Amino acid sequence: QIPTEQWAQVVEKTGGPVVYKKIPVAKPGPDEVLVNIKYSGVCHTDLHAVNGDWPLATKLPLVGGHEGAGVVVARGELVKDVQIGDHAGVKWINGSCLNCSFCQQSDEPLCAEALLSGYTVDGTFQQYCIAKAAHVARIPKECNLEAIAPVLCAGITVYKGLKESGVRPGQTVAIVGAGGGLGSLACQYAKAMGLDIIAIDGGEEKREMTKKLGASHYVDFTQSKNLVSDVKAATSDGLGPHAVILVAVNEKPFQQAAEYVRPRGTVVAIGLPAGAYLRAPVFESVIKMITIKGSYVGNRRDSAEAIEFFRRGLIVAPYKTCGLSELNKVYELMHEGKIAGRYVVDTSK
Ligand code: 8ID
Ligand code: ZN
Structure with missing residues (x-):
């Protein structure tokens, strides 16, 4: 039985805090499904949404969240290929027009009409969430819903970013x-792809964690006197990494990467620090023939592939679980940069 009311975390005004309260359960439209969200990962994007960091307004009031894993409990009359009882994931791209030139070429994240879960439509920090059937992620029944939740944004995004970098096994x-x-999942995807990993972050907890996740080197940005030369020195020939995956929430590293990336290498910007700019010296960029690009979540195929890596047991990333009711606490820790790995919220608590 689907209840008429449910628990949710609601952003009532930009800047927060989020309010834990009961709200109505929505009914799916003809091309939509209703997913009983069991677990949702908490992404830094959700905190950007609460804070109104970006030059794109959110809906208000807003239910955030876009890493929701659960069970399909209702569907509209046009939905044929998703069954009641299927396990499904609600991801950042909640829906898209499926008809524009970008959607036609499976660049759905670039669709001007894309609906964004937990941003322009209500997301997964509630017990029952609506998504377009065409875009829900199919989750195999053997996958643990709690552990797979972070894959639904963080995993898909870094998997896509690694592919966009063009990096190859052994590099x-x-x-x-x-x-x-995102970083902890990036370590696992990179390891599964046979890459040598230089992890860059701050503090001993993250050093230990990234080592366990497969990194061969760690550069502590809070300790390093010369980050550019330390990163280069972590490669066997001293010429720097073939690719750089930027998932930090700070402008500085976006201005350093071009200096240590290897000639012919690629810098992929994924993190979205508020108001930040990429910066690169023209002279070195030209004579090193480097590429600098952005990467934005993934399409439906990328999503299915990222989930398949998880299903095969290749992605084991650390997460801590708490109740949905404790979301404000998670945001505080996230703001302080104190979370190693991901937090997952249990919508039943
Ligand atoms: O599709 C996309 N492009 C996409 C998808 C999902 C998320 C982009 N994002 C964006 C988020 O909006 C956010 O801006 O990616 C960014 C990272 O999200 P996250 O992984 O959920 O954030 P986190 O868990 O807080 O991790 C950030 C890490 O960066 C480190 C912190 O210590 C933390 O571990 N960090 C910082 I802040 N400054 C650093 C620096 N100078 C740094 N690490 C290295 N050097
Ligand atoms: Zn996200």
């Missing part, structure tokens, strides 16, 4: 922000 990737949510 070296630097992951900047390696101890955070």
Whole structure:
């Protein structure tokens, strides 16, 4: 039985805090499904949304969250390929027009009409969440819903970013922000892809964690006297990593990466620090023939592939679980940069 009311965390005004309260359960439209969210990861994007960091307004009031794993409990009359009882994931791209030139070429994140879970439509910090059937992630029944939740944004995004970097097995990737949510998953995907990993983050807890996740080197940005030369020195020939995956929430590393990336290498910007700019010296960028690009979540195929890595047991990343009611506490820890790995919220608590 689907209840008429449910628990949710609601952003009532930009700047927060989020309010834990009962709200109505929505009914799915013809092309939508209703997912009983069991667990949701907490992404730094959710905190950007609460704080109104970005040049894109959120809906208000807003239910945040976009790493929701659960069970399909209702569907609209046009939905044929998702069954009641299926395990499904609600991800950042909640829906897209499926008809524009970007959607036609499976660049759905670039669709101008894309609906964003926990940003322009209500997301997964509630017990029952709506998503377009075409875009819900299919989760195999053997996958643990709690552990797979972070894959639904962090995993998909870093998997896509690694592919966009063009890095190949045996080459070296630097992951900047390696101890955070996206970073910890990036370490696991990079390891599964046969890459040598230089983890960059701050503090001993993240050093230990990234080592366990597969990094061969750690550069502590809070300790390093010369980060650029320390990163280069972590590669066997001293020429720097073939790719840099930027998942930090700070402007500085976005201005350093071009200096240590290897000639012919690629810098992939994924993190979205408020008001930040990428910066690179023209002379070195030209004579090193480097590439600097952005990468934004992933399409439906990337999502299925990222989930398949998880299903095969290749992605084991650390997370801590708490109740949905404790979301404000998670945001405080996140703001302080104190979370190693990901927090997952249990919507039943
Ligand atoms: O599609 C996308 N492009 C996408 C998808 C999902 C998330 C982008 N994001 C964005 C988020 O909005 C956020 O801006 O990626 C960023 C990282 O999200 P997250 O992994 O959820 O954040 P986190 O868990 O707080 O991790 C950030 C890590 O960066 C480290 C912190 O210590 C933390 O471990 N860090 C910082 I802040 N400054 C650093 C520095 N100078 C740094 N690490 C290295 N060098
Ligand atoms: Zn996210």
